[in-house]
Amino acid sequence: xxxxxxxxxxxxxxxxxxxxxxxxxxxxxxxxxxxxxxxxxxxxxxxxxxxxxxxxxxxxxxxxxxxxxxxxxxxxxxxxxxxxxxxxxxxxxxxxxxxxxxxxxxxxxxxxxxxxxxxxxxxxxxxxxxxxxxxxxxxxxxxxxxxxxxxxxxxxxxxxxxxxxxxxxxxxxxxxxxxxxxxxxxxxxxxxxxxxxxxxxxxxxxxxxxxxxxxxxxxxxxxxxxxxxxxxxxxxxxxxxxxxxxxxxxxxxxxxxxxxxxxxxxxxxxxxxxxxxxxxxxxxxxxxxxxxxxxxxxxxxxxxxxxxxxxxxxxxxxxxxxxxxxxxxxxxxxxxxxxxxxxxxxxxxxxxxxxxxxxxxxxxxxxxxxxxxxxxxxxxxxxxxxxxxxxxxxxxxxxxxxxxxxxxxxxxxxxxxxxxxxxxxxxxxxxxxxxxxxxxxxxxxxxxxxxxxxxxxxxxxxxxxxxxxxxxxxxxxxxxxxxx
Numbered sequence: 409x410x411x412x413x414x415x416x417x418x419x420x421x422x423x424x425x426x427x428x429x430x431x432x433x434x435x436x437x438x439x440x441x442x443x444x445x446x447x448x449x450x451x452x453x454x455x456x457x458x459x460x461x462x463x464x465x466x467x468x469x470x471x472x473x474x475x476x477x478x479x480x481x482x483x484x485x486x487x488x489x490x491x492x493x494x495x496x497x498x499x500x501x502x503x504x505x506x507x508x509x510x511x512x513x514x515x516x517x518x519x520x521x522x523x524x525x526x527x528x529x530x531x532x533x534x535x536x537x538x539x540x541x542x543x544x545x546x547x548x549x550x551x552x553x554x555x556x557x558x559x560x561x562x563x564x565x566x567x568x569x570x571x572x573x574x575x576x577x578x579x580x581x582x583x584x585x586x587x588x589x590x591x592x593x594x595x596x597x598x599x600x601x602x603x604x605x606x607x608x609x610x611x612x613x614x615x616x617x618x619x620x621x622x623x624x625x626x627x628x629x630x631x632x633x634x635x636x637x638x639x640x641x642x643x644x645x646x647x648x649x650x651x652x653x654x655x656x657x658x659x660x661x662x663x664x665x666x667x668x669x670x671x672x673x674x675x676x677x678x679x680x681x682x683x684x685x686x687x688x689x690x691x692x693x694x695x696x697x698x699x700x701x702x703x704x705x706x707x708x709x710x711x712x713x714x715x716x717x718x719x720x721x722x723x724x725x726x727x728x729x730x731x732x733x734x735x736x737x738x739x740x741x742x743x744x745x746x747x748x749x750x751x752x753x754x755x756x757x758x759x760x761x762x763x764x765x766x767x768x769x770x771x772x773x774x775x776x777x778x779x780x781x782x783x784x785x786x787x788x789x790x791x792x793x794x795x796x797x798x799x800x801x802x803x804x805x806x807x808x809x810x811x812x813x814x815x816x817x818x819x820x821x822x823x824x825x826x827x828x829x830x831x832x833x834x835x836x837x838x839x840x841x842x843x844x845x846x847x848x849x850x851x852x853x854x855x856x857x858x859x860x861x862x863x864x865x866x867x868x869x870x871x872x873x874x875x876x877x878x879x880x881x882x883x884x885x886x887x888x889x890x891x892x
Contacts, residue, residue, distance in 0.1 A: 411437040412527050414490070416497055416511050418519035432508070436490070436497035438520055441467050442528070443477070443484040449534030451481030452871035454541055455563075457521050457555060458486060459548035460739050462493035466548065469676050471847025472567070473543060476864050480873060483535060487524045489517055489551075491738060506781045509741050514748070514790070518555050522562050539871040545569035545842030546816065547748065549808075553821075554794055557803045565805035565830070565870035567863050568821075569842030573800070575749040575819025576791045592754045593761035595815040599666040599689045600762060604813060606690050607697035610713075614662070614696060615762040617710045618655060620703045622764075625651050638704055639711040642726040653729045656752065659763055661714035663751060665689040667841040668717075669813040672851040677841070682720035686851060689813070692716040744777035746789050749819060797821075804829040805870050807863050811839025830869060834859055 413435050441463065454473045456466050467486045477484055488495040491504075491512045498508045521542070529535050542552035542563050549571030556566035598604050600611035624631040625645065636644030639658070645651045665688040668677035675683045685691050692713035701709065718727055742748040755768035770787070777783050795802065800821055808821035812835055824833045836844060838853040844860050868874065 409439065409441050411439055412524055414438045414520050414523060418516055418523070433497065437495070438490065438524060439463065439488045439494045440524055441486045444532065446478040446481055447483040447532075447534065448481035450537050450876070451483060451534075452541060452564075452867070452873075453483045453485060453525065453528060453535060453538045454480070454543055454867075455521070455525055456484075456486040457518075457542050457544040457548050457551035458489040458492070459544060459546055459551065460489060460492055460742075463488035463495075464493070465676075465680065466545075468680070469847070470543065470545075470845050472845045472860060472863065475848060476867070479864075480867065480871070481876075483528070483532065483538065485524070485528055487521050490520055504738070506783065509738075509781065512738070512741055512745075514551070514554065514742075514746060515793075518551060518558055521551065521555055522559050525562055539564040541867050541870060542566040543569075543845065544571070545845045546571065549842060553800075553803070553806050553808065556806055557794055557799055560804075565867065566807070567845070567867070568806055568808050569845045570810055570814055570816050570820065571808060572749055572816045572819025573790075573794065574796060574821060575816075576747060576788075576796070591756075591760070592751055592815045592818045593756045593763055595813075595818055596663055596666045597760070597762040599669055599813055599815075600662070600693055600696075604669075604689070605687060606693035609699045610693035610696045611762045613699075613701070613706060614710065614713075615758075617706055618758075618764040620707060621651075621655060624703075624707075634704075635707070638707040640715070640726050642728050645729075650729065655764065657718070657727070657729055658710065658714045660752075661717040662689070662692070663815065665692055665717050666813060666815050669811075669840040670843055670846075671838060671853055671856065672849040674846070676846070678717070678720045682722070684717065684720055688716050741781055741783075744773075744781050744783050744785055747785050747787055748790070749816075751815070800824055800831070801826070804831055805866075806831055807866050808833040809836060809839075809842070809844050809859055809863070810834070811836045811841060811843055813838070813840040814842075816841060830866060832862075832866065834862060 416432060416434055416436055456470055456473065458466060463486050473484050490497060497511060498504055501508055525540055529538060540563050542555050544552035549568035550573050552566040553568035553571055553573055556563045597611050600606050600614060602608050621635060624635045632644045632646055641654065645654045664677050668674060668684055669687055669689045672686050673683045678684055695709045695713040736743065736750050739750065743750040743753065753768065753773060756763050756766045758765035774784055777785055801824065808824065810817040810820040810822055821833045822835050824831055836859050837855050839856055843856055844863060848857065848860065
């Protein structure tokens with residue numbers, strides 16, 4: 409573990425610079441982890457572009473880096489994202505003010521990562537000529553692809569796992585009129601179908617449940633009490649806001665199980681505090697595999713299905729509604745500035761998906777962001793900066809991988825294969841959220857293993873691994889000193 413001093417503002421053009429300098433430190437400490445056990449001089453640097461959580465989560469989950477370090481002779485580095493984990497520019501401020509949050513941007517984060525890479529190259533013996541491959545999953549994958557596009561001289565290639573970098577136009581705006589075949593909630597629904605390994609009645613049972621919940625709530629206190637009991641809530645919902653929070657609480661369990669529909673047990677999406685079973689979505693659907701249940705039984709079974717995630721610790725007697733209604737913490741600020749994707753805002757029509765209809769509404773988003781942070785979302789900033797699909801086609805040395813079970817595939821790059829640019833997209837048929845970056849297990853389906861092998865071969869190509877193998881043995885043996 410180590411720290412590097414980073415400038416709060418890499419670009420010196422923040423809108424508050426002149427007024428607030430006396431309040432704001434000009435630098436902060438970015439935490440990073442590194443391992444040089446297998447590093448050989450001029451070997452590659454595998455750099456994890458940390459995302460919206462404590463970086464130790466990625467240190468402990470990114471098997472693709474650990475398992476290949478020895479063969480590659482690689483130096484492993486995991487950089488923590490500003491404002492997450494222990495990398496806090498304003499460690500004593502709770503909550504952070506909009507003026508303090510203004511430095512939480514994609515551009516500043518990418519600049520942190522590049523500065524850290526260059527610091528490592530300058531200070532670690534044998535690393536000055538090392539090639540660098542950025543690796544990341546989800547928002548970390550978005551950053552690893554963007555850092556390669558933005559800083560191609562510093563970053564030689566990128567493995568971007570489940571990186572929804574195209575989610576800035578189509579996905580969030582998939583409203584009732586425009587719910588395309590790849591909208592986010594449609595893929596969550598696909599996870600509840602036999603094509604994705606779940607029991608046949610599952611999706612239609614989930615779809616039917618929302619109306620029953622609404623009707624029961626509408627009957628007043630006795631219905632609300634019954635609703636609380638059937639769904640094992642610690643207290644019954646009594647207001648429209650609580651009703652919506654309850655439905656969202658259930659919906660987000662299915663959302664997380666779709667992302668975490670891994671072929672092996674995993675604690676990754678349960679914040680490391682509990683372990684989800686292998687294929688959790690299929691396990692959940694086993695509770696919803698009968699047709700024509702009466703209303704009360706259906707709701708009870710819906711609660712049991714959601715409990716595969718909601719009670720992953722298996723020690724809860726009842727459920728409290730989450731205190732963060734948007735499920736996004738400080739990420740909400742990043743949605744409010746650059747619309748960095750947040751599924752609780754995405755549209756649904758209730759026909760192509762198994763949820764209740766929800767209209768994507770920019771006016772409502774603008775109001776929320778203005779009242780909470782005094783900012784207005786810049787809906788086109790990311791698309792303008794990185795060029796969407798056109799930006800991808802102009803890039804090189806990137807593998808975009810997406811799992812078929814993962815709803816974030818809706819915003820992913822899935823149709824690029826350009827040998828001359830070494831630009832690739834792979835869809836893993838039995839994969840969920842960046843499963844290819846995780847440690848290998850004996851339960852891995854063939855396609856997951858194949859994806860990892862493909863990625864390793866691309867890394868070897870970008871860092872000139874073959875050429876290095878040929879030069880390493882040819883170091884001349886020092887002459888034996890003459891015997892006296």
